Amino acid sequence: MPPTTSQKPGSLKDPNIAALFNRSVDPESRYEDLREIGHGSFGAVFYALDKESNETVAIKKMGFSGKQAAEKWSDICKEVSFLKSIQHKNIVGYKTCYLKEHTCWLVMEYCIGSASDIVEVHKKPLLECEIAAICDGALSGLVFLHERGRIHRDIKAGNILLTDTGIVKLADVGSASMTCPAQSFVGTPYWIAPEVILSMDEGQYDTKADIWSLGITCIELAERRPPLFNMNAMSALYHIAQNEAPSLGMSSDEAENGNAISWSEKFRSFVDQCLRKDPSQRMSTMACRTHAFLTEPRSASVILDLITRTKNVVKRLDNFQYRKMRKLMYLDEQQCASASTSEVCSLDSRDDMEAEDDDEISTGYEVPSSLGGGACDSTSSRSNSIRSFQSSEWTSSRKNSSRPPIPAHLIPSAGAIYGTSTSEAFSESPKMSPAHSINRNGAGSRDYDDVIVAKANRTVISVGENDMGPASTSSTNAETVAVSSIHRTAAGKEEVATLRRSKFSTLRTTKLISREVEEYKREDNIYEQMCGYKRLRQQHHKELKILEEKCGAESEALRMRLDREYEQLKQTLQKEQTRVRNQQTAELEKKARENDEAERKVRKHKGAADDHQFKAFCSAQKKEYKHNKERLKTELKSRNYSRNELEQAYKVGKANLMAQKRSSEERFQQEQREQLLLELQKMKRSATEQYQSFEDKLLNDELNVYARQIETCHALLRRHHEMTGDIELNHLREIQHMKKRHMEIQHDSETSNQKEYNRRAVDELKKKHAMQSKQQPRELKNKEVQIRKQFRQAVKTQTRQFKAYQAHLLHSASREEQRDLAAKLKEEQKRKIATLAAQYESTIESMVQDQTVKLESWQEDEAKQLSEKLTKELELLSAFQSRQKISLENQCERERVQLTDKIARRKAVLDCRIDDETKKFDDDRVRQLKVVRDRHAEEMAILDENTMRLGESVSQMNLNMNSPSSMSSSCQFATSSKRDSFSVVTNL
Numbered sequence: 001m002p003p004t005t006s007q008k009p010g011s012l013k014d015p016n017i018a019a020l021f022n023r024s025v026d027p028e029s030r031y032e033d034l035r036e037i038g039h040g041s042f043g044a045v046f047y048a049l050d051k052e053s054n055e056t057v058a059i060k061k062m063g064f065s066g067k068q069a070a071e072k073w074s075d076i077c078k079e080v081s082f083l084k085s086i087q088h089k090n091i092v093g094y095k096t097c098y099l100k101e102h103t104c105w106l107v108m109e110y111c112i113g114s115a116s117d118i119v120e121v122h123k124k125p126l127l128e129c130e131i132a133a134i135c136d137g138a139l140s141g142l143v144f145l146h147e148r149g150r151i152h153r154d155i156k157a158g159n160i161l162l163t164d165t166g167i168v169k170l171a172d173v174g175s176a177s178m179t180c181p182a183q184s185f186v187g188t189p190y191w192i193a194p195e196v197i198l199s200m201d202e203g204q205y206d207t208k209a210d211i212w213s214l215g216i217t218c219i220e221l222a223e224r225r226p227p228l229f230n231m232n233a234m235s236a237l238y239h240i241a242q243n244e245a246p247s248l249g250m251s252s253d254e255a256e257n258g259n260a261i262s263w264s265e266k267f268r269s270f271v272d273q274c275l276r277k278d279p280s281q282r283m284s285t286m287a288c289r290t291h292a293f294l295t296e297p298r299s300a301s302v303i304l305d306l307i308t309r310t311k312n313v314v315k316r317l318d319n320f321q322y323r324k325m326r327k328l329m330y331l332d333e334q335q336c337a338s339a340s341t342s343e344v345c346s347l348d349s350r351d352d353m354e355a356e357d358d359d360e361i362s363t364g365y366e367v368p369s370s371l372g373g374g375a376c377d378s379t380s381s382r383s384n385s386i387r388s389f390q391s392s393e394w395t396s397s398r399k400n401s402s403r404p405p406i407p408a409h410l411i412p413s414a415g416a417i418y419g420t421s422t423s424e425a426f427s428e429s430p431k432m433s434p435a436h437s438i439n440r441n442g443a444g445s446r447d448y449d450d451v452i453v454a455k456a457n458r459t460v461i462s463v464g465e466n467d468m469g470p471a472s473t474s475s476t477n478a479e480t481v482a483v484s485s486i487h488r489t490a491a492g493k494e495e496v497a498t499l500r501r502s503k504f505s506t507l508r509t510t511k512l513i514s515r516e517v518e519e520y521k522r523e524d525n526i527y528e529q530m531c532g533y534k535r536l537r538q539q540h541h542k543e544l545k546i547l548e549e550k551c552g553a554e555s556e557a558l559r560m561r562l563d564r565e566y567e568q569l570k571q572t573l574q575k576e577q578t579r580v581r582n583q584q585t586a587e588l589e590k591k592a593r594e595n596d597e598a599e600r601k602v603r604k605h606k607g608a609a610d611d612h613q614f615k616a617f618c619s620a621q622k623k624e625y626k627h628n629k630e631r632l633k634t635e636l637k638s639r640n641y642s643r644n645e646l647e648q649a650y651k652v653g654k655a656n657l658m659a660q661k662r663s664s665e666e667r668f669q670q671e672q673r674e675q676l677l678l679e680l681q682k683m684k685r686s687a688t689e690q691y692q693s694f695e696d697k698l699l700n701d702e703l704n705v706y707a708r709q710i711e712t713c714h715a716l717l718r719r720h721h722e723m724t725g726d727i728e729l730n731h732l733r734e735i736q737h738m739k740k741r742h743m744e745i746q747h748d749s750e751t752s753n754q755k756e757y758n759r760r761a762v763d764e765l766k767k768k769h770a771m772q773s774k775q776q777p778r779e780l781k782n783k784e785v786q787i788r789k790q791f792r793q794a795v796k797t798q799t800r801q802f803k804a805y806q807a808h809l810l811h812s813a814s815r816e817e818q819r820d821l822a823a824k825l826k827e828e829q830k831r832k833i834a835t836l837a838a839q840y841e842s843t844i845e846s847m848v849q850d851q852t853v854k855l856e857s858w859q860e861d862e863a864k865q866l867s868e869k870l871t872k873e874l875e876l877l878s879a880f881q882s883r884q885k886i887s888l889e890n891q892c893e894r895e896r897v898q899l900t901d902k903i904a905r906r907k908a909v910l911d912c913r914i915d916d917e918t919k920k921f922d923d924d925r926v927r928q929l930k931v932v933r934d935r936h937a938e939e940m941a942i943l944d945e946n947t948m949r950l951g952e953s954v955s956q957m958n959l960n961m962n963s964p965s966s967m968s969s970s971c972q973f974a975t976s977s978k979r980d981s982f983s984v985v986t987n988l
Contacts, residue, residue: 012099017077020077020080020081020084020097021080021097021098021099021104022096022097022098023098023099025098026100027059027098027100027105027107028100030050030051030052031048031049031050031051031057031059031107032048032049032051033047033048033049034046034047034048034059035047035048037058043060043061043062043063043103044060044061045058045059045060045061046058046059046060046061047059047110048107050107055110056110057095057107057108057109057110058092058107058108058109058110058111059105059106059107059108060105060106060108061103061104061105061106062076062079062103062104062106063102063103063104064076064102064103064104065102068535071535076104076106079106079173080094080097080104080106082150082173082176083106083108083173084097086144086145086148086173088140088141088144089140089167089169090137090138090140090141090144090167090168090169090170091141091144091145091169091170091171091173092108092109092111092161092169092170092171092173093108093109093169094106094107094108094109095107095108095109109163109169110163111161111162111163111169111171112162112163112164112307112311112507113161113162113310113507114157114158114159114160114161114162114171114507115134115157115158115160115161115162115217115221116156116157116158116160116220117310117507118162118306118307118310118507119157119220119221119224121310121313121314121317121507122309122310122313123224124224125221125222125223125224126221126222126306128263128264128267128293129298129299129302130221130302130303130306131218131221131222131267132267132293132294132296132298133168133298133302133303134160134162134168134221134303135214135217135218135288135294136168136289136294137160137167137168137169137303138155138160138168138170138214138217139214139285139288139289139294140168140289141168141169141170142155142170142207142210142214142285143285143286143289145170145176145207145210146180146207146210146284146285149180150176150180151176151180151205151206151207151209151210152170152173152175152176152210152213153175153176153186153187153196153209153210153213154172154175154176154186154187154188154191154213155170155191155210155213155214155217156188156190156191156213156216156217156220156226157217157220157221159171159172160217162303162307162507164307165304166301166303166304166307168303175187180206180207185197185534185537185538185541186534187209187213188213189233189234189236189237189240190216190226190227190228190229190233190236190240191213191216191217191220191226192209192213192237192240193205193208193209193212193213193240193279194212194240194241194277195208195209195279196209197237197238197240197241198241205279206279207284207285208279208280208282208284209279210285211274211282211283211284211285211288212274212275212279212282214274214288215270215271215274215275216246216275218248218267218270218271218274219246219248219271222248222263222267223248223249227246228240228246231873232753232754232757232873234533234750234753234754234757235754235757235873235876235877238750238876238877238880238881238884239876239880241880242880242883244277245272245275245276245277246275247268247271247272247275248263248267248268248271248272264293266291266292266293266296267293269291269292269293270288270291270292270293270294273291274288307507310507311507314507532749533749533750533753536745536746536749537746540742540745540746543738543742544735544738544739544742547734547735547738548735551731551734551735554727554731555724555727555728555731558723558724558727559724562720562723562724565716565720566713566716566717566720569712569713569716570713573709573712573713576705576709577702577705577706577709580701580702580705581702584698584701584702587694587698588691588694588695588698591690591691591694592691595684595687595690595691598683598687599680599683599684599687602679602680602683603676603680606676606679606680607676610672610675610676613668613672614665614668614669614672617664617665617668618665621661621664621665622661624661625657625658625661628657628660629653629654629657632650632653632654632657633650636649636650636653674950677950678947678950681943681946681947681950682947684943685940685943685944685947688939688940688943689940692936692939692940695932695936696929696932696933696936699928699929699932700929703925703928703929706921706925707921707925710917710918710921714914714917714918717910717913717914718910718914721903721906721907721910724903724906725903725906725907728899728903729896729899729903732895732896732899736892736895736896739888739892740888740892743884743885743888747881747884747885750877750881751874751877751878751881754873754874754877755874757870758870758873758874761866761870762863762866762867762870765862765863765866769859769862769863772855772859773855776851776852776855779851780847780848780851783847783851784844784847787840787843787844787847788840791836791840794836795833795836798829798832798833798836799829802825802829805825806822806825809821809825810822
């Protein structure tokens with residue numbers, strides 16, 4: 001993972017960040033012979049020589065001062081960390097990294113150039129075998145990255161580098177994503193995948209985004225430019241998002257000639273499978289490597305051969321530019337010291353030098369007309385990287401658009417660039433057609449060479465009416481001195497660097513490097529626009545993410561608060577239930593104590609009464625015992641028993657009477673006890689009835705409390721549901737409002753950029769037309785000089801013919817006829833000369849009129865075509881923005897409907913839960929009441945049974961005590977006792 005960079009930019013207090021940089025050596029003392037070989041929004045790339053290891057390295061200097069310093073520092077740390085953590089033969093190797101003041105020196109493996117440079121140099125598509133070899137090496141590096149869950153996000157020909165040994169390497173990992181899937185808006189227009197453009201609005205993307213960029217790169221290598229390259233870079237974004245996937249077509253060069261390149265079906269299939277709009281339908285990196293297009297046999301040295309050919313072309317181009325500057329310097333020196341005679345010599349020598357150079361260049365390769373017009377086509381593959389949002393030059397897209405042929409006199413000729421006179425240029429081919437001139441000068445579109453042309457035109461020697469007049473030029477001697485001083489200053493460094501020149505080989509021409517620097521230094525350039533647009537999208541994404549996090553935090557806080565409130569309510573209700581239950585238990589216990597106390601009082605009262613009755617009964621029994629004892633004694637005495645028999649019978653009778661007394665007392669006590677039990681049972685039944693009624697009342701009260709608590713919980717849940725739904729709807733409205741506001745700002749920015757692009761394009765066209773109109777008098781003058789030369793030649797020829805004809809006639813005529821004949825011939829000659837003069841004036845007038853009309857009509861056509869093109873692009877942008885607004889409105893409506901359905905489903909679930917809980921409570925209430933009633937009924941049944949049993953027992957006892965049988969039995973008992981006593985006495 002990349003280290004965090006929350007500290008001040010450039011601070012190395014964090015050990016993770018400090019470990020990325022080498023602080024032991026000053027990079028300026030270790031590396032020498034630095035030469036700029038590339039430029040972009042990130043900074044510049046330099047060739048350098050490592051004095052310690054004596055090897056060639058590439059140094060990427062990245063500054064992090066000024067605006068967005070923290071963002072730049074974060075990107076630098078991310079890139080260094082990423083590059084340091086990977087090591088693969090097909091990825092540019094990391095060597096070390098230095099931090100000097102506010103500049104980072106990232107030292108990497110040196111590569112001689114990119115695939116884009118090769119297309120730039122050769123100005124024609126690559127062969128299929130070469131494209132396959134380059135793609136195979138790039139895919140090898142992509143497989144390594146994708147297996148580790150990383151996305152390159154900036155695959156294009158400009159980031160596919162080549163080493164001097166023919167190894168393909170991926171570069172510019174500053175845009176890579178450390179995680180997969182990703183969502184940030186990063187990439188280069190024209191190469192960026194559709195899902196990356198829509199990532200911030202519709203979701204995330206994965207490694208398949210690199211496969212799309214690889215497919216666009218294949219088209220770039222096959223057609224010299226990616227699709228949609230002829231339009232504004234920002235306009236290409238919405239075209240990529242809404243249009244169908246591009247396919248491999250024909251080369252633009254071949255299309256202009258009407259001949260299409262026949263690509264193989266394997267190549268077309270490979271590109272088509274890489275450029276599927278649906279990422280799930282694209283091939284993976286492993287599937288790409290096993291495709292028939294890449295597995296087809298090819299020469300192992302195909303890339304080395306391509307590099308060798310490209311090096312030779314680059315050497316010729318740089319040599320050509322050098323010789324051209326030498327000619328300009330030579331002309332300045334000659335102009336300062338020349339006279340009218342030396343001027344003619346200069347022109348002659350210049351023609352000779354030009355012829356030599358034309359022969360030299362034509363033997364090696366085809367140069368587009370002294371780099372005057374066709375050089376603009378070389379901008380097809382300028383994929384100069386920008387941090388996280390790179391783009392090709394906006395001027396290239398305008399230059400590559402189709403337009404009518406430019407007339408020959410409007411294009412600066414080779415002679416004009418080299419400083420030769422325009423009259424000589426026309427005299428070399430006086431009857432050249434405009435079409436032929438266009439073919440000789442390339443595509444006819446202007447390039448950055450216009451600057452060189454303008455400078456060179458200041459040294460052009462114009463031919464006056466008298467054939468070789470002095471030139472009117474804006475250059476001065478100071479210009480010559482400045483150029484000479486530059487060469488003298490650079491001479492010393494060149495001598496030192498010459499010894500190492502063999503180590504410095506590149507596929508980039510000096511002109512391409514200087515063009516990148518000029519394009520980046522241009523005010524309000526495409527880099528700044530793209531960086532601004534990228535920052536705007538990232539700021540919107542950050543704001544939206546912050547809002548979503550804020551809404552999530554508010555939702556979570558609300559959820560926690562509602563949960564806490566619900567838990568507090570549950571605890572309160574639980575406490576209330578406990579309190580009610582304890583209160584009921586206390587009341588039941590109190591009621592039970594009251595019943596026990598009443599029972600004790602009844603027992604005590606009844607016991608005291610029973611004791612009193614028992615004492616009275618015992619007293620009566622005692623009296624009855626004494627009375628019966630006296631009767632027995634009297635009765636025994638009346639029978640005449642002996643003393644012993646009497647005593648024995650008296651003793652037995654007395655014992656029987658005592659037993660009868662005790663039996664009566666026991667029966668009386670038993671009756672009292674059963675009577676007490678019966679009364680207690682009746683009282684217990686009554687108390688039980690009251691207790692059960694009280695228990696039923698308490699149970700109903702408790703159940704009512706539970707019902708009220710359940711209703712309170714349900715009301716709270718409903719209120720929580722409403723609050724949750726309200727906050728979700730509010731959050732959705734806030735997010736949707738922010739999205740709409742962001743879309744409006746984004747659309748305003750896109751429209752503003754498009755209008756700014758249109759304004760620049762119109763201004764460029766006006767400047768070009770103004771330059772053409774400014775150059776037209778000189779061109780017309782050159783044409784007039786050419787026609788005048790032709791007229792003079794015709795006059796001379798006619799004069800010679802006339803003299804010969806006159807000599808012939810005078811020689812054959814007599815002396816008298818010669819005077820008249822000479823006069824007639826003189827008049828005839830004047831008439832023919834007058835006819836030639838009229839023809840000359842008519843030719844001049846016709847030429848001026850034709851050239852003016854052609855220039856004006858062509859300028860009008862070009863302005864009209866440009867206006868139509870720009871208007872169409874603006875209309876397409878407006879249409880796309882309208883579709884985006886409609887799509888956003890539909891998405892917002894879908895989100896609202898989905899959220900409403902979600903809330904409704906949640907409400908239905910809540911209602912179902914409430915109904916279930918209510919039904920469960922009702923069922924539980926019925927069950928509890930039934931259980932209590934059954935228990936009460938069972939208890940009452942037991943009590944009734946006991947009461948009935950005790951009542952029957954007491955009634956039976958009372959009946960037995962009061963019945964005659966009981967009385968007779970007692971008499972029988974007394975008689976029997978007497979008999980027994982008598983029998984005992986008898987036995988004795």
